[in-house]
Amino acid sequence: MPSPSPLGLYVHVPFCASICGYCNFNRGLFDPALKAAYVEAVRLEIRRAGDGAAADTIYFGGGTPSLLEPTEIGAIIQECRAAFEVAPGAEITLEANPETVSRASLLAFREQGVNRISFGVQSFRDEELQRLGRAHSAERARRAFADARAAGFDNLSLDLMLWLPGQTRAHLEESLDGLLALGPEHASVYLLELYPNAPLRDTMARAGWSQAPDDDAADMYLMAMERLEEGGLEQYEISNLAAPGRRCRHNMKYWTDGEWAGFGPGAHSTRHRVRWNNVCGTSEYTRRVEAGEPIVAACRPLGTREALEEALFMGLRLSEGVPYEEIGARYGVDVWTTYSERLAPAIDAGLLIRQAGRLRLTRPGMLMANEVMAAFLRTDSTVE
Numbered sequence: 262m263p264s265p266s267p268l269g270l271y272v273h274v275p276f277c278a279s280i281c282g283y284c285n286f287n288r289g290l291f292d293p294a295l296k297a298a299y300v301e302a303v304r305l306e307i308r309r310a311g312d313g314a315a316a317d318t319i320y321f322g323g324g325t326p327s328l329l330e331p332t333e334i335g336a337i338i339q340e341c342r343a344a345f346e347v348a349p350g351a352e353i354t355l356e357a358n359p360e361t362v363s364r365a366s367l368l369a370f371r372e373q374g375v376n377r378i379s380f381g382v383q384s385f386r387d388e389e390l391q392r393l394g395r396a397h398s399a400e401r402a403r404r405a406f407a408d409a410r411a412a413g414f415d416n417l418s419l420d421l422m423l424w425l426p427g428q429t430r431a432h433l434e435e436s437l438d439g440l441l442a443l444g445p446e447h448a449s450v451y452l453l454e455l456y457p458n459a460p461l462r463d464t465m466a467r468a469g470w471s472q473a474p475d476d477d478a479a480d481m482y483l484m485a486m487e488r489l490e491e492g493g494l495e496q497y498e499i500s501n502l503a504a505p506g507r508r509c510r511h512n513m514k515y516w517t518d519g520e521w522a523g524f525g526p527g528a529h530s531t532r533h534r535v536r537w538n539n540v541c542g543t544s545e546y547t548r549r550v551e552a553g554e555p556i557v558a559a560c561r562p563l564g565t566r567e568a569l570e571e572a573l574f575m576g577l578r579l580s581e582g583v584p585y586e587e588i589g590a591r592y593g594v595d596v597w598t599t600y601s602e603r604l605a606p607a608i609d610a611g612l613l614i615r616q617a618g619r620l621r622l623t624r625p626g627m628l629m630a631n632e633v634m635a636a637f638l639r640t641d642s643t644v645e
């Protein structure tokens with residue numbers, strides 16, 4: 262059994278002021294009455310789940326968590342502290358959209374205990390922001406960032422998206438320069454992936470916008486990583502870069518075989534080798550919590566093989582690679598003997614490196630991460 266390490270606490274806030282045309286997250290339009298009921302429900306859920314376990318991160322994700330009042334965020338943090346043994350120096354992150362915050366609200370979030378803000382910026386070009394259906398401009402994002410600094414935040418992250426409709430390399434460079442000019446401690450860079458019925462697909466078809474060919478998207482990704490590293494951030498995961506000592510401690514739990522407890526509609530949890538998730542609908546979630554009915558939609562134990570394979574392929578997302586020997590020892594499995602045959606093609610192709618007890622993707626390997634990681638799935642080995 263893995264030794265228990267401090268939990269990460271995740272709180273899902275399922276409200277947005279408007280819905281972006283590419284978004285496939287669990288969210289709905291902001292509704293003040295439902296929001297008030299949700300806050301009470303999530304507090305109650307945390308209170309009921311509390312078992313005094315050690316935790317060292319709290320992450321408000323969404324949705325748009327910055328749509329909650331600072332006092333509501335503060336009340337949820339207090340609930341976490343009462344229900345779990347939250348470390349004094351815990352990382353407490355709030356995802357925020359630039360147009361939802363002011364210097365005063367950021368100051369208030371900080372006073373309530375938030376010490377890290379992750380801004381969804383996505384682009385520093387207004388034309389791209391409009392195409393995505395974002396409610397803010399590049400200038401508004403810059404102002405939100407400056408307000409966060411003025412409010413005293415010294416741990417800020419910015420999200421960018423690449424492979425946007427009509428985006429060229431020069432456009433992307435503009436956004437990368439815009440990000441670096443602000444000097445955040447952390448950046449996340451994602452390729453825009455359009456799910457089959459995304460409204461943005463129709464908009465793109467009507468307007469004649471298209472995404473660059475796949476090869477160009479790969480070039481854009483490589484260029485983004487190189488440029489951001491030249492700017493002083495270090496890539497530590499397929500989509501994430503950070504200044505020294507500023508990796509997202511919460512998200513690291515997902516990549517290092519950690520444990521987390523999720524609260525709110527659709528939130529996932531993994532503890533003691535059991536995985537479960539809550540019902541997704543906010544009204545249904547709120548109703549069930551109020552009525553004292555079960556809110557878990559699905560729950561299953563993770564077998565040794567599944568837990569091991571997940572630890573391996575999630576760990577492979579890290580730039581430093583996955584310590585496969587250490588993980589194998591934890592699960593009582595000789596990883597190299599079990600998987601070497603399946604991993605050999607990726608190593609031969611220069612996508613994967615085996616060194617000093619670790620397996621590590623090269624940058625080209627990161628572009629084909631899913632294919633490489635498949636070596637750890639559906640193995641017919643005898644590990645049970």
Ligand code: SF4
Nearest residue numbers: 277280281284323324
């Ligand atoms: S703000 Fe984020 S969660 Fe909300 S609709 Fe847009 S992409 Fe989705």
